[in-house]
Amino acid sequence: MQTHEVIIQPGRSERHYWADLWRNRELMYILSMRDVSVRYKQTALGTAWGLIRPLTTMLIMVFVFSKIAKLPPDPGVPYPLMVLGGITVWTFFSTAFTQISNSVTLNSNLVTKVYFPRLIMPISAVAVSFVDFLVSLGLFILLAIWYQFIPDWHLLLLPAFIVLALLASFAFGLFFAAVNVRFRDIGQLIPFVVQVGFYVCPIAYSSRLVADKADEWWAPFYWLNPMVGIIDGFRWALLGERAYFNPKSLLISVSIVLVCLALSLYFFRKRENTFVDDI
Amino acid sequence: MSVISVENISKQYIIDHQKGKGGTTLRDVITENLKSLVGKKTKTSITHEEFWALKDVNFSIEQGDRVGIVGHNGAGKSTMLKILSKIIQPTTGTVRIRGRVASLLEVGTGFHPELTGRENIYLNGSLLGMSRTEIRKQFDAIVAFAGVEKFLDTPVKRYSSGMYVRLGFAISAHLDPEIMIVDEVLAVGDAEFQKKSLGKMRDNSASGRTIIFVSHNLTAVQALCNKTLYFEKGRLIEQGETNQVIASYISKVSKTRLLRQWDTPEEAPGNDLVRIRRIELVPEYPDNLTHIDVRTPMTLQFEFWNQMDNANLNLSMHLNSLTGECIFNVGTQSQPYGKGLIAAECTIPGYFLNDGSYTISMMVVKDTVTPLYVMEEAITFDVEDYREGIAWYGKWPGYVRPQFPFHIKMLEPVASEQ
Numbered sequence: 001m002q003t004h005e006v007i008i009q010p011g012r013s014e015r016h017y018w019a020d021l022w023r024n025r026e027l028m029y030i031l032s033m034r035d036v037s038v039r040y041k042q043t044a045l046g047t048a049w050g051l052i053r054p055l056t057t058m059l060i061m062v063f064v065f066s067k068i069a070k071l072p073p074d075p076g077v078p079y080p081l082m083v084l085g086g087i088t089v090w091t092f093f094s095t096a097f098t099q100i101s102n103s104v105t106l107n108s109n110l111v112t113k114v115y116f117p118r119l120i121m122p123i124s125a126v127a128v129s130f131v132d133f134l135v136s137l138g139l140f141i142l143l144a145i146w147y148q149f150i151p152d153w154h155l156l157l158l159p160a161f162i163v164l165a166l167l168a169s170f171a172f173g174l175f176f177a178a179v180n181v182r183f184r185d186i187g188q189l190i191p192f193v194v195q196v197g198f199y200v201c202p203i204a205y206s207s208r209l210v211a212d213k214a215d216e217w218w219a220p221f222y223w224l225n226p227m228v229g230i231i232d233g234f235r236w237a238l239l240g241e242r243a244y245f246n247p248k249s250l251l252i253s254v255s256i257v258l259v260c261l262a263l264s265l266y267f268f269r270k271r272e273n274t275f276v277d278d279i
Numbered sequence: 280m281s282v283i284s285v286e287n288i289s290k291q292y293i294i295d296h297q298k299g300k301g302g303t304t305l306r307d308v309i310t311e312n313l314k315s316l317v318g319k320k321t322k323t324s325i326t327h328e329e330f331w332a333l334k335d336v337n338f339s340i341e342q343g344d345r346v347g348i349v350g351h352n353g354a355g356k357s358t359m360l361k362i363l364s365k366i367i368q369p370t371t372g373t374v375r376i377r378g379r380v381a382s383l384l385e386v387g388t389g390f391h392p393e394l395t396g397r398e399n400i401y402l403n404g405s406l407l408g409m410s411r412t413e414i415r416k417q418f419d420a421i422v423a424f425a426g427v428e429k430f431l432d433t434p435v436k437r438y439s440s441g442m443y444v445r446l447g448f449a450i451s452a453h454l455d456p457e458i459m460i461v462d463e464v465l466a467v468g469d470a471e472f473q474k475k476s477l478g479k480m481r482d483n484s485a486s487g488r489t490i491i492f493v494s495h496n497l498t499a500v501q502a503l504c505n506k507t508l509y510f511e512k513g514r515l516i517e518q519g520e521t522n523q524v525i526a527s528y529i530s531k532v533s534k535t536r537l538l539r540q541w542d543t544p545e546e547a548p549g550n551d552l553v554r555i556r557r558i559e560l561v562p563e564y565p566d567n568l569t570h571i572d573v574r575t576p577m578t579l580q581f582e583f584w585n586q587m588d589n590a591n592l593n594l595s596m597h598l599n600s601l602t603g604e605c606i607f608n609v610g611t612q613s614q615p616y617g618k619g620l621i622a623a624e625c626t627i628p629g630y631f632l633n634d635g636s637y638t639i640s641m642m643v644v645k646d647t648v649t650p651l652y653v654m655e656e657a658i659t660f661d662v663e664d665y666r667e668g669i670a671w672y673g674k675w676p677g678y679v680r681p682q683f684p685f686h687i688k689m690l691e692p693v694a695s696e697q
Binding site: 012027185 | 292305306308361363364365366367370371372373374376377380382384385388389391394398401402406411434
């Protein structure tokens with residue numbers, strides 16, 4: 001065992017922070033497994049809940065937006081399939097974002113008793129949402145088979161959009177996680193943000209509807225929402241050219257996400273040493 | 280070689296005082312900032328108070344040292360441990376640590392009630408810095424040490440508190456760090472388990488490991504540690520050999536009052552009939568000891584002025600526990616005395632009182648029935664614990680701890696099978 005010297009000083013972050021993070025990958029894995037395994041303990045339906053939630057949301061939206069409001073899907077795409085694609089990636093983003101934001105406060109018992117790179121908490125917090133995402137994606141595949149919908153080469157780009165959605169959840173979640181330690185207002189704010197996001201993002205409708213209204217005053221603001229490009233892109237990867245896709249909005253999404261991620265990460269690292277004093 | 284060196288460590292906390300509200304909300308901060316932006320400072324604004332949990336602490340610890348940390352609640356012991364464990368950052372100063380550290384600030388850190396014993400072993404083990412391979416290797420030993428074989432697949436929320444604590448300690452006892460930081464873990468669990476865990480810690484220290492140990496249990500610190508640090512109000516006020524530091528800690532802590540005396544009858548307590556001149560408890564310390572422990576014999580000396588002609592007097596001494604219960608009462612014979620100064624002496628043998636705090640009251644009685652004067656709680660003293668050849672550090676029960684003859688012998692030996 002090699003002995004290395006650790007120096008503790010005010011304001012000094014671990015020099016080997018990222019190496020430390022890597023060394024603790026087992027802890028990351030175990031904390032993820034804890035969240036996943038705790039989630040469905042003592043529930044009668046167990047993992048079936050992962051299926052029930054997206055399914056009912058989809059059915060309700062099909063009923064409200066397609067049957068009552070008569071929103072048109074992209075031409076050639078069954079409306080339920082379009083909605084489920086949107087729900088799948090949005091739910092992935094929003095639960096990951098919520099869990100990241102709450103990760104530090106939920107683990108306060110660990111923060112006050114052991115040292116580890118604090119980034120482990122938000123990273124391991126996304127495991128649950130990823131499992132849910134896989135279930136929801138499975139549901140999508142079943143529905144696609146039902147509609148005899150065959151994906152094409154676009155599917156190869158799907159992982160890129162999954163990663164992008166994940167990065168987006170970190171870009172916004174890390175900032176909130178650090179602020180949440182001091183201001184518990186964040187706990188109230190997040191469900192609200194998620195609810196608003198559900199309607200301003202193209203989930204129940206296609207961005208094509210907005211593109212058709214390009215001369216409206218609010219149209220430019222719509223494209224500034226980084227989730228628009230990600231959701232459109234995700235749907236495009238699943239459904240192919242028939243789905244609406246605007247490369248320019250994807251570019252906006254990627255740049256906003258990367259800039260926010262860098263700032264969030266910097267902020268989180270800056271604050272993490274004082275978490276224990278504020279929690 | 281010093282494995283830990285601590286230089287000028289201070290930790291400051293800012294305490295927000297706010298009228299009628301707890302916690303900071305975003306609104307408070309925003310309104311405060313807005314108000315100061317406009318230039319209005321309201322009277323109800325948040326006031327800040329600085330509080331130094333630690334101030335200018337310096338020490339170093341050598342390889343293989345077993346260091347105890349003693350002090351009152353709020354003296355900064357736990358803050359020091361948390362700084363050494365990298366959990367909190369100091370406000371000033373530098374700590375250098377050479378070697379792998381495991382800190383044990385709590386038994387069963389991160390245990391999740393819904394998870395089984397097995398799952399929690401992996402969870403807690405990896406939180407304490409063990410790899411999964413290490414945990415797997417030690418798994419059976421941990422389970423056997425905790426004695427929870429039958430409940431491995433039961434959620435720990437169904438464990439008894441004893442089992443929970445045993446499992447938690449068992450995991451940490453199987454860590455293999457070079458430096459071990461332990462906070463009060465011996466305060467939990469039953470006597471049997473305390474004995475086992477202290478034994479385990481002593482085994483660890485025998486293998487050259489450095490141990491830092493915080494405890495309120497001075498006996499345990501004495502048994503385990505060769506060096507001791509004494510903290511008071513955030514400052515390290517004494518460090519050195521355990522026995523020496525503990526003795527000075529005890530002498531500073533106790534409210535001991537062993538002597539009271541008055542030079543003239545005029546200023547002495549009492550009445551027209553009797554006046555007290557002196558009451559003193561004189562311990563017979565063995566070599567090097569400067570405090571009373573369960574071994575120490577003590578003599579109570581009492582002098583008073585009798586101001587009556589020919590009165591039948593006797594003395595009655597009450598020894599009370601701190602809670603006011605009388606543990607015993609001894610009296611003298613009643614005898615006739617004329618005016619003058621009278622002296623009396625009573626010896627309390629060693630190996631009689633249990634450890635604890637006691638007070639002595641003295642009563643002067645006339646004609647065996649009429650109390651003339653009662654001096655309540657004239658003497659206050661503490662008896663410290665002392666044990667030899669006993670690995671159990673729980674509180675010894677009872678008010679007295681006499682060593683009555685107690686014989687034991689083998690009646691019918693049975694030849695061993697082997």
